[in-house]
Amino acid sequence: MTKQASPFAGAQGAKTVTLSVQSWVGAQSNVAVAQYLLEHELGYRVDTVQVDEVPAWDALSQGRVDAILEDWGHPEQEQRYVKDKKTIAPGGGLGVTGHIGWYVPTYLVRQHPDITDWHNLDKYASLFRTAESGGKGQLMDGSPSYVTNDKALVNNLKLNYQVVFAGSEAAQITQIKQFAKEKKPFLTYWYAPQWLFKKVPMTEVRLPPYKEGCDADAAKVACSYPHTPLQKYLNADFARRGGKAAAFLKKFRWTTEDQNEVSLMIADQKLTPAEAAKRWVDSHPSVWKKWLS
Numbered sequence: 355m356t357k358q359a360s361p362f363a364g365a366q367g368a369k370t371v372t373l374s375v376q377s378w379v380g381a382q383s384n385v386a387v388a389q390y391l392l393e394h395e396l397g398y399r400v401d402t403v404q405v406d407e408v409p410a411w412d413a414l415s416q417g418r419v420d421a422i423l424e425d426w427g428h429p430e431q432e433q434r435y436v437k438d439k440k441t442i443a444p445g446g447g448l449g450v451t452g453h454i455g456w457y458v459p460t461y462l463v464r465q466h467p468d469i470t471d472w473h474n475l476d477k478y479a480s481l482f483r484t485a486e487s488g489g490k491g492q493l494m495d496g497s498p499s500y501v502t503n504d505k506a507l508v509n510n511l512k513l514n515y516q517v518v519f520a521g522s523e524a525a526q527i528t529q530i531k532q533f534a535k536e537k538k539p540f541l542t543y544w545y546a547p548q549w550l551f552k553k554v555p556m557t558e559v560r561l562p563p564y565k566e567g568c569d570a571d572a573a574k575v576a577c578s579y580p581h582t583p584l585q586k587y588l589n590a591d592f593a594r595r596g597g598k599a600a601a602f603l604k605k606f607r608w609t610t611e612d613q614n615e616v617s618l619m620i621a622d623q624k625l626t627p628a629e630a631a632k633r634w635v636d637s638h639p640s641v642w643k644k645w646l647s
Contacts, residue, residue: 371599372401374410374419377497378523380547383616384423384448386627387642388606390635395646396598406499411587415441420592421603425585426452426501436587443593445586449607450547454501454579456493457544457556461537472511472561479514481539487516494542495519496526503575504543507561510576515541527621530554547610549617605645612641 371392375385389400405413411431413419423445435442458469462481468474479491486492493515495504504517520526526542527550533540534554544556561578568577586603593600612634619630635642 369398371398372403372419374422375402375404376424377404379617379621380613381424382620382627383613386631387616387634388423390631391642392599398599411435414587414589417589420589422587424448425587427582441590443588443590445588446604448584448586450584450610450613452545452582452584454545456559457542458559459534460555460557462539463557470557470559472559476514482541486518490514490516492516492518496523502543503569506573506575547614549614549621602645608641
């Protein structure tokens, strides 16, 4: 009758770690590999909890999760929990630089080379109309919980577009693949690193250049998204007392190529995260052994 996921759950002296896993596949890849190594090399039991980006910071501060392995930049939460309350500790860089942007399929750029300049988007708005966009061009976003300035951008750049949320990364990928299969035009919020670029080549639309502070007021944003070195964060108590697990997570650092390799196995080849992690671990010992030393 027990609901415990592991025979060791609650056992005296059991070593457990709880990781926050975000809903996009790149973040799932980080957690899958960290979990595999924590369990198979360090003897921990690992629980994972899926939480949206901002609530994950609250959970981390309260100790309900021990670590976030991929944060795309939340300055308000960082100020509150890292600098003021000191309940969260920086865990170092993930080694991956993230970038959000607006993308169109490369096959469309071949037909309309000037479409990659935001000044020309209104000229092509009719190409992007859908049943959901109300007569305007559709700018497809993923989940409303993701870091997005798109509604403000459309408004402040005075573009004839409507932001339409697919609901999740998986729903967005399904839609993008369908458009690509039919060679239809689409304009989408998307981000790198992301394995889908290998399957559907996309070209970024040039928005007004990013300058430090241009996105400080969410309502007034009229610039592109920054390139963000993705960060890890640990619960402050766990960072101090988490022993080998905390030391390992601080050292966990890999490349965009590493992450995409695991993501492709999970999302495209349909391996389970554990299977993908094992395959990557088996073929990259020189990378991960440094995280254990």
